[in-house]
Amino acid sequence: MRRFPPKxxxxxxxxxxxxxxxxxxxxxxxxxxxxxxxxxxxRPRLKDSAEVYVGEEFVGVVxxxxxxPGSFNFNMGIIAEDLx
Numbered sequence: 735m736r737r738f739p740p741k742x743x744x745x746x747x748x749x750x751x752x753x754x755x756x757x758x759x760x761x762x763x764x765x766x767x768x769x770x771x772x773x774x775x776x777r778p779r780l781k782d783s784a785e786v787y788v789g790e791e792f793v794g795v796v797x798x799x800x801x802x803p804g805s806f807n808f809n810m811g812i813i814a815e816d817l818x
């Protein structure tokens with residue numbers, strides 16, 4: 735099974751996702767997808783990203799966009815067994 739998300743590198747260190755960022759991202763994703771069950775949570779050990787859940791199911795990771803301050807990237811992996 736693939737490790738998700740990748741370990742942070744020197745290129746991503748130093749870009750923290752704050753609690754304020756998490757609240758804004760969560761509100762945006764809920765509006766965008768029309769789902770009040772979307773929840774964005776800080777990661778326990780890494781401060782450069784946050785985890786995205788729908789209900790209690792992990793669906794992806796949000797990271798700071800180092801090229802555009804105040805912007806973020808959402809990465810959602812879809813594994814083959816989920817498509818079956």
